[in-house]
Amino acid sequence: MSTDHSSTSYVLRGVRPLGGEPADVVVAGGVIAALGAPGTVEAPAGDVVEVDGAGHVLLPGLVDLHTHLREPGREDAETVASGTRAAAAGGFTAVHAMANTSPVADTAGVVEQVWRLGRDAGYADVHPVGAVTVGLDGERLAELGAMADSAARVRVFSDDGKCVHDPILMRRALEYVKAFDGVVAQHAQEPRLTEGAQMNEGVVSAEIGLAGWPAVAEEAIIARDVLLAEHVGSRLHVCHLSTAGSVEIVRWAKSRGIDVTAEVTPHHLVLTDDLARTYDPTYKVNPPLRTAQDVEAVREGLADGTIDIVATDHAPHTREDKDCEWGAAAFGMTGLETALSVVQQTMVDTGRLTWADVARVLSTAPARIGRIGDRHGRPIAVGEPANLTLVDPAATRVVDGAAQVTASGNTPFAGRELPGRVVATFLRGRATVLDGAVVDAPRGAAGRHAGAGAR
Numbered sequence: 472m473s474t475d476h477s478s479t480s481y482v483l484r485g486v487r488p489l490g491g492e493p494a495d496v497v498v499a500g501g502v503i504a505a506l507g508a509p510g511t512v513e514a515p516a517g518d519v520v521e522v523d524g525a526g527h528v529l530l531p532g533l534v535d536l537h538t539h540l541r542e543p544g545r546e547d548a549e550t551v552a553s554g555t556r557a558a559a560a561g562g563f564t565a566v567h568a569m570a571n572t573s574p575v576a577d578t579a580g581v582v583e584q585v586w587r588l589g590r591d592a593g594y595a596d597v598h599p600v601g602a603v604t605v606g607l608d609g610e611r612l613a614e615l616g617a618m619a620d621s622a623a624r625v626r627v628f629s630d631d632g633k634c635v636h637d638p639i640l641m642r643r644a645l646e647y648v649k650a651f652d653g654v655v656a657q658h659a660q661e662p663r664l665t666e667g668a669q670m671n672e673g674v675v676s677a678e679i680g681l682a683g684w685p686a687v688a689e690e691a692i693i694a695r696d697v698l699l700a701e702h703v704g705s706r707l708h709v710c711h712l713s714t715a716g717s718v719e720i721v722r723w724a725k726s727r728g729i730d731v732t733a734e735v736t737p738h739h740l741v742l743t744d745d746l747a748r749t750y751d752p753t754y755k756v757n758p759p760l761r762t763a764q765d766v767e768a769v770r771e772g773l774a775d776g777t778i779d780i781v782a783t784d785h786a787p788h789t790r791e792d793k794d795c796e797w798g799a800a801a802f803g804m805t806g807l808e809t810a811l812s813v814v815q816q817t818m819v820d821t822g823r824l825t826w827a828d829v830a831r832v833l834s835t836a837p838a839r840i841g842r843i844g845d846r847h848g849r850p851i852a853v854g855e856p857a858n859l860t861l862v863d864p865a866a867t868r869v870v871d872g873a874a875q876v877t878a879s880g881n882t883p884f885a886g887r888e889l890p891g892r893v894v895a896t897f898l899r900g901r902a903t904v905l906d907g908a909v910v911d912a913p914r915g916a917a918g919r920h921a922g923a924g925a926r
């Protein structure tokens with residue numbers, strides 16, 4: 472195969488767009504150049520790679536609204552390059568990079584830096600999230616307008632890792648972002664109710680003696696914020712919703728016409744607080760793993776559309792920050808490389824979502840919420856940018872933390888068998904993953920290409 476990937480074309484044979492009828496799809500010149508019944512599509516001239524995709528599902532490239540890339544500041548845990556390589560391996564073509572870096576992404580300068588690093592790495596489009604408050608301190612609004620107007624064109628603002636607790640600041644942020652069609656993504660955690668909290672408050676925390684994080688600490692903030700969003704007529708996004716009560720509140724808010732969207736993480740779709748009994752800090756995460764009833768409620772909420780999207784909350788941490796006693800360990804788990812498999816296992820293989828629904832919750836809807844729907848989460852149709860993910864749903868694998876692409880090993884799925892395998896990922900026609908392996912970008916070339924498309 473040629474090393475000049477930008478001029479390579481691909482013919483995907485017998486793939487099933489959105490899980491539908493088999494088709495041949497030609498990827499050339501950065502776009503979907505042709506699409507038709509198997510055997511009816513001409514291979515383009517020049518350097519062509521044929522991909523046997525029989526039985527494989529073709530999805531629009533996945534879009535993550537909630538990724539921690541750790542750069543700048545914690546490059547020992549992840550960099551923009553290593554995190555976007557992991558994203559590509561997981562089938563993602565765009566990620567929103569959370570603002571809790573060091574320095575915090577609270578200025579036009581920092582968000583532009585992160586955006587450029589993503590463009591130069593060339594594995595996935597990086598859309599920086601801007602901090603709501605300076606330094607995530609919850610005291611003064613950051614320069615939201617300057618970040619929106621920067622080259623990074625920020626539309627999602629979040630103090631994720633911390634809750635925007637002060638209601639007047641939350642109100643002002645919601646009002647401010649209306650000017651550029653932005654959204655405030657809230658990490659819903661009432662701080663006073665969660666002081667010292669280590670895990671979900673419930674039967675298990677009482678039994679094993681770890682300080683509890685009650686469901687109401689999440690639900691009280693979501694209830695307040697949907698009412699604030701209604702009051703000021705703005706758009707609210709709820710990060711990593713995790714309790715049955717939160718699903719009920721969002722369902723109620725939507726029934727009232729409030730402009731709220733919500734995400735659930737893959738881990739909250741399957742793991743429960745029982746895992747804390749292992750005292751293995753891999754399972755320590757914020758918000759904490761909840762109960763089996765909560766897991767059922769978030770699956771139901773995702774199935775009925777109350778929860779709009781799945782977002783990974785990929786939170787890489789170094790060994791030093793995770794391989795210690797539970798109380799001292801950092802909150803967070805990785806997720807980019809397992810998200811699609813967990814959604815397949817919990818939602819598709821159980822009959823609760825179709826592959827077309829998966830395209831919605833992992834691509835179209837997050838692209839719309841992040842206001843990148845002109846480039847990502849597009850229909851699979853001729854002329855559309857070739858941001859695509861090809862998945863083999865019949866494959867299974869046992870997750871090996873050490874074999875993951877992310878620079879950090881804190882996956883909660885290590886040793887578990889998961890269905891589905893990302894066979895190929897295309898970013899504007901360049902294969903970032905082929906035959907299940909990451910294809911490294913020719914440095915610079917991919918960057919220029921990505922930059923042109925990303926503006």
Ligand SMILES: NC(=O)N[C@@H](CC(=O)O)C(=O)O
Nearest residue numbers: 539631632756757786802803
């Ligand atoms: N989810 C986590 O447990 N940790 C996140 C912060 C966050 O998403 O709140 C992190 O930055 O490590």
Ligand SMILES: [Zn+2]
Nearest residue numbers: 631632658710
């Ligand atoms: Zn958070």
Ligand SMILES: [Zn+2]
Nearest residue numbers: 569631632784
């Ligand atoms: Zn997060």
